[in-house]
Amino acid sequence: MQQNCGSRLQLQAIHKRFGHFTALDDIHLDIQPGELVCFLGPSGCGKTTLLRIIAGLEQQSSGRLLQGHRDISMLPPRQRDFGIVFQSYALFPNLSVQDNIAFGLRSLGQPKAQIKQRVDELLALIGLADQAGKYPAQLSGGQQQRVALARALAPAPGLLLLDEPLSALDARVRGHLRKEIRRLQQQLGVTSILVTHDQEEALTMADRVVVMNHGVIEQVGTPEQIYRQPATPFVAEFIGAMNFIDSPRQADGKVRLGATLLDMPQAASQGARVRLAFRPEEVQLLPRHSGGLPACIEQLEFLGTFLRARVRVAGLEPLLTVDVDPRSALHLHLHVGQQLDAHLPTVNLRCYAA
Amino acid sequence: MSQMSLSLPTLLVRQERRLLSLLFVILLLLLLLVLPAPLFSLLSRSLADAQGQYVGLANFRAYLDSGALQRALGHSLWVAGLSTLIVISSAFAAAWALTRTRLPGRGWIRAALLLPILAPSLLPAISLIYLFGEQGLLKSWLAGQSIYGPLGIVMGSCFWTFPHALMILLTALSQADARHYEAAEVLRASSWRTFFCVTLPNARYGLVSAAFVVFILVFTDFGVPKVIGGNYDMLATDVYKQVIGQQRFEMGAVVSVLLLLPALLAFLADRWVQQRQAATLTARAVPFTPKPDRLRDLRGALLLTPPLLFILAVIGMAVYASLVRYWPYNLQLSLANYQFERLLGDGWGSYLNSLRLAGLTLLAGTSLVFLNAWLSQRTPQPKPLLGAFQLLALLPLAIPGMTLGLGYIFFFNHPDNPLNGLYGGMTLLVLCTLVHFYSVPHLNLLTAFKQLDSEFEAVGESLRASRAQILCRVTLPLSLPALLDVALYFFVNAMTTVSAVVFLYGPDSNLAAISVLNLDDAGQTAGAAAMAVCIMATCALAKLLHSLLGLYLVRRQGAWRGQA
Ligand SMILES: Nc1ncnc2c1ncn2[C@@H]1O[C@H](COP(=O)(O)OP(=O)(O)OP(=O)(O)O)[C@@H](O)[C@H]1O
Ligand SMILES: [Mg+2]
Numbered sequence: 057m058q059q060n061c062g063s064r065l066q067l068q069a070i071h072k073r074f075g076h077f078t079a080l081d082d083i084h085l086d087i088q089p090g091e092l093v094c095f096l097g098p099s100g101c102g103k104t105t106l107l108r109i110i111a112g113l114e115q116q117s118s119g120r121l122l123q124g125h126r127d128i129s130m131l132p133p134r135q136r137d138f139g140i141v142f143q144s145y146a147l148f149p150n151l152s153v154q155d156n157i158a159f160g161l162r163s164l165g166q167p168k169a170q171i172k173q174r175v176d177e178l179l180a181l182i183g184l185a186d187q188a189g190k191y192p193a194q195l196s197g198g199q200q201q202r203v204a205l206a207r208a209l210a211p212a213p214g215l216l217l218l219d220e221p222l223s224a225l226d227a228r229v230r231g232h233l234r235k236e237i238r239r240l241q242q243q244l245g246v247t248s249i250l251v252t253h254d255q256e257e258a259l260t261m262a263d264r265v266v267v268m269n270h271g272v273i274e275q276v277g278t279p280e281q282i283y284r285q286p287a288t289p290f291v292a293e294f295i296g297a298m299n300f301i302d303s304p305r306q307a308d309g310k311v312r313l314g315a316t317l318l319d320m321p322q323a324a325s326q327g328a329r330v331r332l333a334f335r336p337e338e339v340q341l342l343p344r345h346s347g348g349l350p351a352c353i354e355q356l357e358f359l360g361t362f363l364r365a366r367v368r369v370a371g372l373e374p375l376l377t378v379d380v381d382p383r384s385a386l387h388l389h390l391h392v393g394q395q396l397d398a399h400l401p402t403v404n405l406r407c408y409a410a
Numbered sequence: 411m412s413q414m415s416l417s418l419p420t421l422l423v424r425q426e427r428r429l430l431s432l433l434f435v436i437l438l439l440l441l442l443l444v445l446p447a448p449l450f451s452l453l454s455r456s457l458a459d460a461q462g463q464y465v466g467l468a469n470f471r472a473y474l475d476s477g478a479l480q481r482a483l484g485h486s487l488w489v490a491g492l493s494t495l496i497v498i499s500s501a502f503a504a505a506w507a508l509t510r511t512r513l514p515g516r517g518w519i520r521a522a523l524l525l526p527i528l529a530p531s532l533l534p535a536i537s538l539i540y541l542f543g544e545q546g547l548l549k550s551w552l553a554g555q556s557i558y559g560p561l562g563i564v565m566g567s568c569f570w571t572f573p574h575a576l577m578i579l580l581t582a583l584s585q586a587d588a589r590h591y592e593a594a595e596v597l598r599a600s601s602w603r604t605f606f607c608v609t610l611p612n613a614r615y616g617l618v619s620a621a622f623v624v625f626i627l628v629f630t631d632f633g634v635p636k637v638i639g640g641n642y643d644m645l646a647t648d649v650y651k652q653v654i655g656q657q658r659f660e661m662g663a664v665v666s667v668l669l670l671l672p673a674l675l676a677f678l679a680d681r682w683v684q685q686r687q688a689a690t691l692t693a694r695a696v697p698f699t700p701k702p703d704r705l706r707d708l709r710g711a712l713l714l715t716p717p718l719l720f721i722l723a724v725i726g727m728a729v730y731a732s733l734v735r736y737w738p739y740n741l742q743l744s745l746a747n748y749q750f751e752r753l754l755g756d757g758w759g760s761y762l763n764s765l766r767l768a769g770l771t772l773l774a775g776t777s778l779v780f781l782n783a784w785l786s787q788r789t790p791q792p793k794p795l796l797g798a799f800q801l802l803a804l805l806p807l808a809i810p811g812m813t814l815g816l817g818y819i820f821f822f823n824h825p826d827n828p829l830n831g832l833y834g835g836m837t838l839l840v841l842c843t844l845v846h847f848y849s850v851p852h853l854n855l856l857t858a859f860k861q862l863d864s865e866f867e868a869v870g871e872s873l874r875a876s877r878a879q880i881l882c883r884v885t886l887p888l889s890l891p892a893l894l895d896v897a898l899y900f901f902v903n904a905m906t907t908v909s910a911v912v913f914l915y916g917p918d919s920n921l922a923a924i925s926v927l928n929l930d931d932a933g934q935t936a937g938a939a940a941m942a943v944c945i946m947a948t949c950a951l952a953k954l955l956h957s958l959l960g961l962y963l964v965r966r967q968g969a970w971r972g973q974a
Contacts, residue, residue: 139872159883160874191970
């Protein structure tokens with residue numbers, strides 16, 4: 057299998073306006089060769105627009121794009137070096153699987169034998185060697201997806217763009233294809249950008265995640281960083297679940313969480329009030345009188361691998377969300393209306409300006 | 411350095427865009443030349459006297475004072491309104507029976523009900539003369555009423571507009587959502603309640619649309635009232651009388667402007683209604699298949715019988731009359747009436763001209779519509795151009811044939827027009843017919859293109875394929891079925907049209923449908939019937955060819971269309 061050499065991609069101060077609406081605002085990004093980066097964000101935040109600008113299908117209002125050392129800002133799609141997979145796959149329905157995959161090779165004018173060899177290679181790679189003669193309509197959704205991927209990879213592009221490639225598939229196939237795409241991507245070493253609004257997809261597949269909201273980048277980081285150290289309340293809330301508690305800043309620079317006074321986790325936040333954040337799994341529920349804050353369970357939700365409780369804690373304003381693993385739940389005889397003690401975390405607290 | 415290497419390809423692509431826009435602009439200008447320009451000529455002519463002096467609304471006032479307007483307009487409105495009522499109710503009943511019952515032979519019944527679309531509108535008029543005229547087979551059925559007049563016009567109009575309404579209503583009714591019917595059944599609604607609460611509301615946009623279409627068709631039709639109208643003045647025949655009979659072109663212009671206004675209003679109203687429908691369309695519907703129900707089948711059969719009998723009788727009578735030696739005295743069958751060399755100066759010439767017109771319109775129309783639809787849907791074009799194009803492409807729906815034809819006289823016959831050499835020739839006939847029937851194929855292809863994935867071109871670019879390659883290898887094969895429909899539509903309409911071309915044909919470009927008119931005028935009714943039957947047979951043949959090609963396509967493309 058010929059080894060791809062993915063290329064580095066730099067976005068510098070990309071702006072995009074549609075009339076008076078700003079879809080993208082000052083986007084800076086540096087993507088390393090062979091890296092898989094996920095654009096993650098709520099619907100309408102500008103992920104697709106950014107991807108289309110990278111592809112040249114949309115023209116940025118201002119800003120520069122560099123691929124390797126080449127300035128591609130003003131280049132049309134045909135002169136850039138990328139393969140793309142759309143949410144709808146956009147397979148050509150009148151062409152067979154192998155003709156779809158060969159499409160890009162034909163327009164490069166490669167000799168027939170070479171095309172055939174490359175197509176066979178790719179078919180083997182995606183595990184569809186026995187389906188070469190079929191038409192897209194005769195394939196399952198997951199198979200179509202893989203054909204679209206193979207078609208995009210056929211000319212060995214330096215950059216692979218994927219716009220919500222898995223969103224039209226059911227959960228099981230999706231899980232399988234995530235691994236498959238990741239494997240292919242790493243095997244070929246092609247620099248890849250994957251657009252998704254599914255955080256699980258982003259966290260499991262990406263080398264780095266770019267969290268976007270309202271046309272700006274909120275945070276760039278590894279999945280671990282994004283989850284453990286969300287840079288903004290938006291990221292904190294968007295990735296996983298998060299409890300927020302507003303608290304006045306104490307005179308000595310400490311903050312109060314329930315009954316305890318804590319050192320300020322970060323010096324960054326200013327203002328008289330701060331917003332503390334911690335994950336549901338960081339709260340511990342214990343039997344009554346074990347030294348925490350008195351709490352009462354108001355709702356219980358069974359979520360398979362764990363239970364999610366909505367808990368009212370004395371002295372704290374909003375209900376807290378607490379995740380309890382099944383074993384502790386059994387141990388505590390968890391039920392609605394139960395009086396317990398809640399231990400709030402004292403380390404690794406995130407702190408934002410309120 | 412990098413700036414240098416960039417500028418060349420960028421330039422190329424900028425140029426591709428510019429080239430595509432340029433092409434689009436040229437085609438738009440062509441459309442402007444063949445539609446708004448003639449209309450403008452017509453309008454300015456209606457405001458001038460016979461010498462071309464501007465006289466403001468004097469012509470309109472004169473027409474109003476003569477009392478002709480009130481009479482003709484009243485007649486046209488009455489006839490169009492009544493025909494619409496009859497056609498819509500019977501077509502809705504037929505569409506219901508075809509989509510909601512499991513009557514055996516529905517396919518054949520449907521085909522038979524759509525037959526009138528293949529005939530010129532003159533055919534039912536001629537046939538009705540044989541059925542109910544002075545020497546008609548069934549004259550006694552009319553109880554002393556004369557077929558020449560509103561009665562005949564309404565009957566004839568109902569005949570040829572019925573398929574237009576039926577097609578729209580069939581589409582509307584077959585888009586029904588089975589889930590609504592299941593819900594009604596679960597809620598124990600009676601079949602009448604289901605009809606009034608589910609079927610009727612779901613079809614209401616189709617009903618409105620069909621009503622507008624039929625109204626405009628009848629209101630602006632010229633063939634039927636010309637042949638069977640007797641002394642019953644209608645707006646469309648009045649245009650003809652003013653222009654051909656009395657050579658009063660400015661008055662003809664006045665009447666055709668008046669003919670245009672209601673048609674334009676109906677067109678705008680229909681657009682408005684359709685736009686509201688777009689907002690109410692919901693997610694994907696589950697297609698409805700009727701359950702076996704003998705009683706309902708019987709009801710359907712009862713509803714289908716009257717239109718079916720009427721249509722078959724009218725067609726049968728026309729064919730029979732064309733074969734009879736001398737109605738009603740010598741009923742021997744012969745092909746004497748088909749010997750056009752004896753009846754017409756140019757013999758079969760007009761028929762051959764019609765074939766030429768139809769063939770050329772098919773070729774030119776199909777390519778132009780395809781090219782325009784492709785440019786507007788599948789290439790980047792500036793927004794204002796697209797808006798202008800959309801308007802221009804739909805405008806022909808609102809322009810009556812007579813108005814268009816007269817506008818063509820004024821515009822292309824003007825001594826200052828460098829194109830006036832076209833007048834009376836085949837080129838102008840093709841242009842006029844093409845414009846007259848532009849909108850429906852345009853909408854047809856637009857729908858076909860909208861069903862294609864919007865990212866094909868983007869994928870193509872990422873794979874370094876040129877636009878032309880995507881067009882030839884993907885877009886064109888995928889839109890072949892729609893193209894086939896478009897081709898048939900142009901062919902059939904070019905074969906059967908009268909209203910626009912009646913002002914434009916010359917001695918060397920007489921047409922079959924015009925010959926029908928002239929033969930009828932000359933009292934050669936049997937010859938007229940024969941020519942009308944020839945036209946219809948030709949269209950039927952074209953339809954047959956279309957079906958065969960369609961079948962071939964299904965067999966060839968079935969595999970990838972997922973119907974193999
Ligand atoms: N051609 C356009 N004209 C005007 N506004 C546009 C256009 N394309 C996108 N937008 C707007 O830009 C914003 C970003 O759109 P984009 O498609 O990039 O969102 P997205 O993050 O991909 O969302 P989703 O997850 O729903 O796909 C949206 O508010 C959208 O309405
Ligand atoms: Mg998107």
